[in-house]
Each structure stands twice: as C-alpha cells, then as structure tokens.
Amino acid sequence: xxxxxxxxxxxxxxxxxxxxxxxxxxxxxxxxxxxxxxxxxxxxxxxxxxxxxxxxxxxxxxxxxxxxxxxxxxxxxxxxxxxxxxxxxxxxxxxxxxxxxxxxxxxxxxxxxxxxxxxxxxxxxxxxxxxxxxxxxxxxxxxxxxxxxxxxxxxxxxxxxxxxxxxxxxxxxxxxxxxxxxxxxxxxxxxxxxxxxxxxxxxxxxxxxxxxxxxxxxxxxxxxxxxxxxxxxxxxxxxxxxxxxxxxxxxxxxxxxxxxxxxxxxxxxxxxxxxxxxxxxxxxxxxxxxxxxxxxxxxxxxxxxxxxxxxxxxxxxxxxxxxxxxxxxxxxxxxxxxxxxxxxxxxxxxxxxxxxxxxxxxxxxxxxxxxxxxxxxxxxxxxxxxxxxxxxxxxxxxxxxxxxxxxxxxxxxxxxxxxxxxxxxxxxxxxxxxxxxxxxxxxxxxxxxxxxxxxxxxxxxxxxxxxxxxxxxxxxxxxxxxxxxxxxxxxxxxxxxxxxxxxxxxxxxxxxxxxxx
Amino acid sequence: xxxxxxxxxxxxxxxxxxxxxxxxxxxxxxxxxxxxxxxxxxxxxxxxxxxxxxxxxxxxxxxxxxxxxxxxxxxxxxxxxxxxxxxxxxxxxxxxxxxxxxxxxxxxxxxxxxxxxxxxxxxxxxxxxxxxxxxxxxxxxxxxxxxxxxxxxxxxxxxxxxxxxxxxxxxxxxxxxx
Numbered sequence: 001x002x003x004x005x006x007x008x009x010x011x012x013x014x015x016x017x018x019x020x021x022x023x024x025x026x027x028x029x030x031x032x033x034x035x036x037x038x039x040x041x042x043x044x045x046x047x048x049x050x051x052x053x054x055x056x057x058x059x060x061x062x063x064x065x066x067x068x069x070x071x072x073x074x075x076x077x078x079x080x081x082x083x084x085x086x087x088x089x090x091x092x093x094x095x096x097x098x099x100x101x102x103x104x105x106x107x108x109x110x111x112x113x114x115x116x117x118x119x120x121x122x123x124x125x126x127x128x129x130x131x132x133x134x135x136x137x138x139x140x141x142x143x144x145x146x147x148x149x150x151x152x153x154x155x156x157x158x159x160x161x162x163x164x165x166x167x168x169x170x171x172x173x174x175x176x177x178x179x180x181x182x183x184x185x186x187x188x189x190x191x192x193x194x195x196x197x198x199x200x201x202x203x204x205x206x207x208x209x210x211x212x213x214x215x216x217x218x219x220x221x222x223x224x225x226x227x228x229x230x231x232x233x234x235x236x237x238x239x240x241x242x243x244x245x246x247x248x249x250x251x252x253x254x255x256x257x258x259x260x261x262x263x264x265x266x267x268x269x270x271x272x273x274x275x276x277x278x279x280x281x282x283x284x285x286x287x288x289x290x291x292x293x294x295x296x297x298x299x300x301x302x303x304x305x306x307x308x309x310x311x312x313x314x315x316x317x318x319x320x321x322x323x324x325x326x327x328x329x330x331x332x333x334x335x336x337x338x339x340x341x342x343x344x345x346x347x348x349x350x351x352x353x354x355x356x357x358x359x360x361x362x363x364x365x366x367x368x369x370x371x372x373x374x375x376x377x378x379x380x381x382x383x384x385x386x387x388x389x390x391x392x393x394x395x396x397x398x399x400x401x402x403x404x405x406x407x408x409x410x411x412x413x414x415x416x417x418x419x420x421x422x423x424x425x426x427x428x429x430x431x432x433x434x435x436x437x438x439x440x441x442x443x444x445x446x447x448x449x450x451x452x453x454x455x456x457x458x459x460x461x462x463x464x465x466x467x468x469x470x471x472x473x474x475x476x477x478x479x480x481x482x483x484x485x486x487x488x489x490x491x492x493x494x495x496x497x498x499x500x501x502x503x504x505x506x507x508x509x510x511x512x513x514x515x516x517x
Numbered sequence: 518x519x520x521x522x523x524x525x526x527x528x529x530x531x532x533x534x535x536x537x538x539x540x541x542x543x544x545x546x547x548x549x550x551x552x553x554x555x556x557x558x559x560x561x562x563x564x565x566x567x568x569x570x571x572x573x574x575x576x577x578x579x580x581x582x583x584x585x586x587x588x589x590x591x592x593x594x595x596x597x598x599x600x601x602x603x604x605x606x607x608x609x610x611x612x613x614x615x616x617x618x619x620x621x622x623x624x625x626x627x628x629x630x631x632x633x634x635x636x637x638x639x640x641x642x643x644x645x646x647x648x649x650x651x652x653x654x655x656x657x658x659x660x661x662x663x664x665x666x667x668x669x670x671x672x673x674x675x676x677x678x679x680x681x682x683x684x685x686x687x688x689x690x691x692x693x694x695x
Contacts, residue, residue, distance in 0.1 A: 113619045132654035138621040164602035166570045190619045191574040194655035216578030279588035
C-alpha cells in the first residue's frame with residue numbers, strides 16, 4: 001500500500017457526512033469515485049471516494065463495503081447533494097454495477113444507451129462479455145429524453161453523433177434563442193468500449209497497451225498513470241532514470257497537445273494561417289516523438305517497472321531539436337498575439353466561472369484558467385517532478401483567451417523542463433537502468449492509486465490485485481481528465497452564440513474516448 | 518488548394534513530394550478487396566475523391582492522423598482528395614475504430630446516406646477486427662461486421678503518410694479499371 005494513501009471504512013449512514021467533511025465546501029477535491037464488485041473476497045459491493053486537500057500530499061479514501069439490499073435493489077447514499085463533483089461518478093456506478101445512488105437529484109442513465117437492456121450491469125464480475133453482447137439490440141434507437149427548454153422563440157438544434165469535422169462522436173442538443181445558446185444537453189458515451197471490464201481479463205503487460213488506447217493524444221499519460229498504480233500496488237519503485245524518462249515524455253506529450261490545441265483554436269475562429277502554423281509545429285513534434293520512441297503517440301514505451309526505450313541516449317542532439325522548437329514556438333505565439341482579429345474573438349467567449357469549476361471538480365487547463373491552483377505535478381510530486389522547480393500557471397478569467405494563454409505559458413514551462421532534464425542527462429547525472437524487474441504480480445491485498453497530470457488534466461487509476469492467480473487485477477478503474485470536465489460544457493456555453501461553440505469546445509479540447517472508456 | 522495558398526504565404530515549401538510520401542508510408546499491408554472494387558467504381562474517382570471520415574469508437578489517434586493529412590506537410594488536397602462535412606458529398610467513407618455498440622446504428626445510417634458508387638475503407642487495426650478491444654461487450658469487432666468494407670489500412674494508428682498512400686492506391690486501382 002502506497003505511503004500517501006489512507007483507506008478508511010465508514011458506515012453507510014455516516015458516508016455523506018464524512019464526504020462532506022473532506023470536500024470541505026470545495027476546499028477539498030474529489031479525485032475519483034468508483035464501485036467494485038468484490039463479492040469473491042467477501043467484501044460485497046464496495047464504493048470508494050478519493051479526496052485530497054490542496055497543499056497536502058495525501059489521498060483520503062472513504063470506503064463503503066458490503067452494500068445492503070433494500071426492496072430488491074442494492075443502494076448506497078448519494079453524495080451529489082453535498083459534493084456536486086460526484087454526480088457523473090454516481091450515475092456511472094448505477095449504470096455499470098446496478099447500485100442505486102439514493103437521493104441523487106438526476107439519476108438518469110449516463111454510460112449505457114438504450115441498446116443495453118435494463119438489468120444488465122456490465123461490470124459485475126458474474127456476467128461475461130459474451131453474455132452482455134448477446135443481450136444487446138444494436139438497431140435500437142436511444143429514445144431517452146433530452147432536457148427541454150420551453151418558451152417563445154426557443155429553437156432546438158440537434159448535432160451528431162457523426163459530426164461535420166474530423167472529430168469524435170457525441171450528440172449535442174442546443175436550445176437556442178436566435179443565435180444565443182440557452183442550454184446545451186450533451187449525450188456522450190458513443191465510444192464506450194468496455195475498457196474497464198477488459199482490464200480485468202488482461203495481465204499487467206497487456207493492460208499497458210489497453211491504457212495507451214484509452215485516449216489517443218494522452219497515450220503516454222494514461223500508460224504512465226496505469227504503470228504508476230500497478231507499481232505502487234506491488235510495492236515496487238522504478239529506477240531514477242526511468243522516472244526522468246517518464247517525466248520527459250509526459251512533458252513532451254503536454255507540449256505537442258498544447259501547441260496543437262493553440263493551432264486548432266485558430267480553426268475555430270477561421271484564422272487559417274495560424275491553424276497551418278500550429279499544425280506544422282505539431283507535426284514537427286510528432287516526428288520528434290517518432291524519432292525518440294518509434295511511435296508518434298509515444299506508445300510502447302511504458303511497462304510496469306520502468307520504460308523500454310532510453311530516450312535520453314543522445315541528449316545533445318535532442319537538446320538542439322528542442323532549441324529549434326523553442327524558437328518556432330516563440331515566433332508562433334508572437335504571431336498569434338499580434339493577430340487582433342483572432343485574439344478578440346477569444347476574449348469573453350465561453351467563460352467558466354470559478355465557483356462552478358470548483359464545485360463540479362474541474363481539472364487541468366479548465367480549472368487553472370478559471371483560477372484554481374490544481375496541478376498534480378506539484379500537489380503530489382512523483383517521478384522526477386520532486387527534483388524540478390517550476391510553477392503552476394493560473395489565469396483568472398476562465399474564457400477561451402485565458403485557456404489559450406495558459407496553454408502558451410504551460411508549453412513554455414514544459415520546454416524548460418525538457419531542457420533541464422536533457423542538461424542533467426548530458427552532465428551524466430541521470431545514469432542507471434531504465435527498468436527494474438518487471439511487475440508481473442500484485443499481491444491479493446495490494447491496491448493503489450496511480451496518477452499523473454496529463455495534457456488535459458489529472459488522470460487517475462485505481463488498481464486492485466487478486467485476480468486470476470494474482471497475475472491479473474481484480475479491478476482497474478481509469479479516470480480520464482475529460483470525465484471531470486465534460487459536465488462543465490453547458491455552463492461555459494450558456495449565453496454564447498452557436499457559431500462560437502466549436503471554438504469553446506476546442507478551447508477545452510475534451511476527449512470523448514477517454515471519458516467514455 | 519487552401520494548403521497551396523497557405524504555404525506560399527508562409528513562405529515555406531515544406532510539403533512532402535509524392536515519392537517521399539510513399540517511401541515514408543511503408544505501404545505494405547494495405548489490403549484491397551479488388552472484387553467488389555472493380556464492379557463499383559469505374560471511372561468515378563479519377564481525379565477527385567471526397568472522403569467522409571467516421572469515428573466509430575476509435576481512441577482518437579486515427580482522427581488526429583487524418584487531421585494531420587490536411588496540414589501543410591501532407592496537404593492531401595494537392596492529390597485531388599479532401600475531407601467533406603457530409604456523407605452526402607462523399608465518395609469514400611474512411612471508418613476508424615472497432616465500431617462501438619452505440620455507434621453501429623449511426624455508422625449504418627451514414628453508409629446509407631452516402632450516394633453510390635462508394636467505397637468503405639477501414640482505417641486502423643481496431644477497424645479491421647476490433648484490435649485490442651476485440652471481444653469486449655461494447656464493440657462489434659470491426660467495421661466489416663456492420664457495413665461492407667473495400668479496403669483496409671493497417672497501423673495503430675497508421676501514419677498520415679500511410680493513410681494518404683493507402684487512399685491513393687485505392688484511387689489508382691479504381692481508375693485503371695475501364
């Protein structure tokens with residue numbers, strides 16, 4: 001069990017109160033909430049809620065065990081009324097396990113669309129993939145109602161799931177008054193692939209491959225968080241050089257995402273030259289990725305126990321390339337900030353208020369652009385981050401402009417971290433192996449969280465050992481950053497014009513696949 | 518076209534020439550189902566193809582590579598191909614992802630909305646047979662199980678060069694047929 005985690009079992013009647021105490025009116029943060037089917041270990045159905053407090057490198061995990069059955073339904077006390085950030089987690093638990101959050105203000109299905117028959121709970125361990133598949137009706141339309149806005153001049157605009165651009169599937173229902181969006185109802189989870197259940201059938205090496213394929217441009221962050229959880233659950237650590245390499249690649253991933261996102265925002269305003277420049281810059285970084293690791297998406301690098309590719313082998317050469325990118329990056333940002341027609345579109349668009357970000361548990365760029373100082377790299381130092389000095393950038397206004405400039409600030413910070421690690425490698429201060437003994441087994445009682453700050457925000461994994469001869473996990477719960485940030489969209493879009501939606505959407509750059517899993 | 522104007526403005530001729538694109542693509546493994554292809558296309562796709570990309574539950578890596586095809590480096594518009602916003606304007610459906618259960622119906626509707634003659638390309642390892650997601654309760658193990666597939670571009674994800682070379686190979690195969 002990892003050192004900065006405290007697991008505490010509470011009684012169902014105290015659960016809400018204890019959670020409320022840890023959430024502390026928004027001062028605490030709900031990092032993750034999930035259920036697990038531990039009937040085979042005698043713990044029955046369990047609920048875990050993971051909280052942390054800013055300034056403390058500690059995760060307090062409240063656990064409910066052996067949930068009771070009431071009138072034929074297994075229930076647990078909903079905490080959404082005191083911890084609003086829990087609302088999606090609880091609906092997800094209800095869909096996947098058939099555990100009912102008692103007192104939830106909106107217990108509608110979230111993950112499973114109408115084609116899944118009622119009474120089929122995919123994550124219960126006594127139902128197989130095949131049995132669930134046979135119960136599906138692929139042609140069935142999802143008829144569950146959208147939120148309806150009534151009044152004079154209200155017009156509904158349905159969009160998706162197949163969109164006009166090259167983006168992921170999701171259905172948006174705008175209720176607009178003229179040009180202005182009054183309410184946005186988003187139906188997601190079209191790309192739900194049953195990944196959580198797949199993890200249970202895979203050994204830990206294979207699990208890394210699956211984690212890499214939860215969200216394309218966060219491949220490395222996901223696999224690093226998964227490996228982190230597996231390593232901590234097995235109570236092993238990785239060599240210092242491996243930690244530095246993971247840190248290096250996490251920052252490289254952040255960099256190519258942020259620069260690509262800044263370029264994509266130009267597509268949102270129709271600023272074609274800015275978009276082309278951003279896309280070229282990103283392509284340069286993708287090629288650097290390929291050159292260093294053999295994969296444009298940094299796949300195939302992580303394993304539980306370390307890394308497989310020594311990307312710090314030629315620090316001098318890499319340093320020259322990073323210097324070249326720094327120069328291009330600076331001229332790109334100077335070019336964009338000088339383009340007033342572009343920048344003026346960004347200001348005051350898609351404002352996300354701080355209190356909404358706080359209560360709904362926003363993470364990453366979305367949180368920091370609205371004034372929340374939340375960065376896993378500094379709050380819970382791991383890998384090589386503890387030895388680095390860098391600041392957490394925040395902006396106050398919460399509009400598209402703030403999110404763009406924040407990305408520019410963070411990209412500059414990532415470039416500095418890359419250089420600092422390369423200089424250390426050049427000075428032979430990061431010598432050693434790149435992998436320890438690979439982790440093949442987790443003891444039955446082993447459980448731990450893994451976490452990283454990915455390009456979109458914090459990514460959490462929970463891994464519990466004790467599956468098939470200890471070679472497979474009993475439960476893996478991934479939580480992508482976008483899962484926390486999607487519920488913010490209706491608030492950020494309200495009051496903006498419909499044509500600004502793509503811009504606002506791009507400024508958050510949320511992953512559908514990551515959130516849908 | 519847009520790309521051409523753009524890199525004239527930017528002043529950098531960075532687009533890859535076609536032979537270098539093919540060299541980078543390592544075009545091995547691109548499978549063509551030549552039978553139905555011959556019957557379907559004729560001279561339709563000689564100089565211009567319009568592609569509708571459909572994400573049927575992919576991890577989003579393939580989409581980013583498709584988006585990269587329109588950047589100034591690959592600039593596929595110069596080869597007479599482009600991505601379009603509606604299946605009604607498309608000649609080719611470029612489908613990525615293992616087809617999640619929730620997307621199966623949407624994919625079928627998109628296919629039916631595309632006017633014939635049309636081609637379906639399954640792009641990426643999971644689009645072929647489900648890839649790493651194969652066997653999961655929420656996927657249907659490949660595009661071929663939902664709509665008829667004419668060609669397959671391998672890779673996880675295939676690089677932009679490989680996707681471009683794959684589409685060109687298919688266009689060429691169809692224009693040879695008289």
